[in-house]
Amino acid sequence: MRPLIQKELSLCLHPTEIVFLCFAALVFVPNYPYEVIFFFAGLSAFFHCMSARENGDLAFTCALPVRKRDVPLARIAVAVLFQCILLLLTALCIAVKQLTFPAELLVNRAGNSANLAFCGFGALLSGAFNLAFFPMYYKDPNKVGVPFVVSSAVQFALIAVMVALRQFPFYAPLASSDLSHCGMKLAVLLGGLALYCALTALSAWLSMKRFERVDL
Numbered sequence: 001m002r003p004l005i006q007k008e009l010s011l012c013l014h015p016t017e018i019v020f021l022c023f024a025a026l027v028f029v030p031n032y033p034y035e036v037i038f039f040f041a042g043l044s045a046f047f048h049c050m051s052a053r054e055n056g057d058l059a060f061t062c063a064l065p066v067r068k069r070d071v072p073l074a075r076i077a078v079a080v081l082f083q084c085i086l087l088l089l090t091a092l093c094i095a096v097k098q099l100t101f102p103a104e105l106l107v108n109r110a111g112n113s114a115n116l117a118f119c120g121f122g123a124l125l126s127g128a129f130n131l132a133f134f135p136m137y138y139k140d141p142n143k144v145g146v147p148f149v150v151s152s153a154v155q156f157a158l159i160a161v162m163v164a165l166r167q168f169p170f171y172a173p174l175a176s177s178d179l180s181h182c183g184m185k186l187a188v189l190l191g192g193l194a195l196y197c198a199l200t201a202l203s204a205w206l207s208m209k210r211f212e213r214v215d216l
Contacts, residue, residue, distance in 0.1 A: 004066060004074035012057055012075075014047040017082055024089035027097055033111040035159040038122045041086050042129040042155060045079040046148040049137060058141050072138050072207040076130070080200060083126045091119050111163045116185035117174040120192025121162055127199030129155050135206035141214065 020040040027034050052058065052075075061071050094114040098106065112118045132151035137144060165171045173181035174188060 001070055001074060001077075004061070004070055005077055007061065008048075008052075008074050008078045011055070012048055012052040013078075014044070014051045016047050017044040020044045021082065021086055021089060024086055024093050027090060027093045027114040028101075030105055031108055031110045033159065033163065034108065034114055034118060035111055035121065035125060035162055037086070037090060038083075038125040038129075039152065039155055039159075041079075041083045041126050042133065042148070042151060044082050045129070045133065046144060048075070048078065049141075050144045053142065053144055068212055069208040072134065072211045073204055076134055076200070076204050076207060079130065079134075083130075087119060087122055087126070090114075090122060094119070111159075112166060113175055115174075115176070116182065117188040120185075120189035123189075123192040123196035124199075125155050125158055127196035127203075128158055130203040131199045131206075134203045135210055138207040138211040138214070141211070 020043065023037055023040050026032060026037050058071065062068060097114055107113060112121060129151045132154045133147050136147035136150060166175045173184050
């Protein structure tokens with residue numbers, strides 16, 4: 001598995017995947033829909049798969065002495081790596097913002113405020129993308145566009161729900177920009193991370209099953 005992951009990073013990595021990690025800094029932009037940050041993690045996976053397709057990577061990889069089911073697992077592992085780095089960088093930027101910005105600039109009128117709960121929602125968005133994108137992609141690896149459109153639609157539908165929830169009074173503790181209600185926000189963060197792990201694991205299992213049936 002390690003050589004396959006190294007191959008993905010060496011031969012399939014698209015330059016934009018590094019650039020998109022910098023988008024964690026978007027949490028410093030006032031009144032911005034911060035959930036869009038995690039769309040770029042999905043876009044990163046799309047560019048990775050498209051770059052690999054254009055270079056005939058799957059046929060090359062399957063000619064190597066590796067198990068066929070490990071091929072999608074390695075690529076998903078790379079996607080998870082970049083998603084986790086983006087989530088970590090976003091959390092660090094949020095911590096810096098909480099410590100340095102005045103209180104009036106911490107309130108986000110365009111979506112959820114940057115806090116612990118937001119990181120949990122970000123993890124959920126990435127997990128939902130993984131489940132929608134990778135199993136569909138590995139059913140027919142020559143078609144990258146349709147899986148990306150479908151998975152992006154799923155992400156933006158969830159983003160719309162998250163933004164809409166901000167308008168309800170019961171959601172106010174999670175939308176607060178200060179350090180109040182930390183217990184509730186931490187629970188949402190842990191729940192989002194748990195869902196991310198579950199959705200990604202299911203995505204990897206379905207992708208391996210489907211890719212084994214693909215005739216290259």
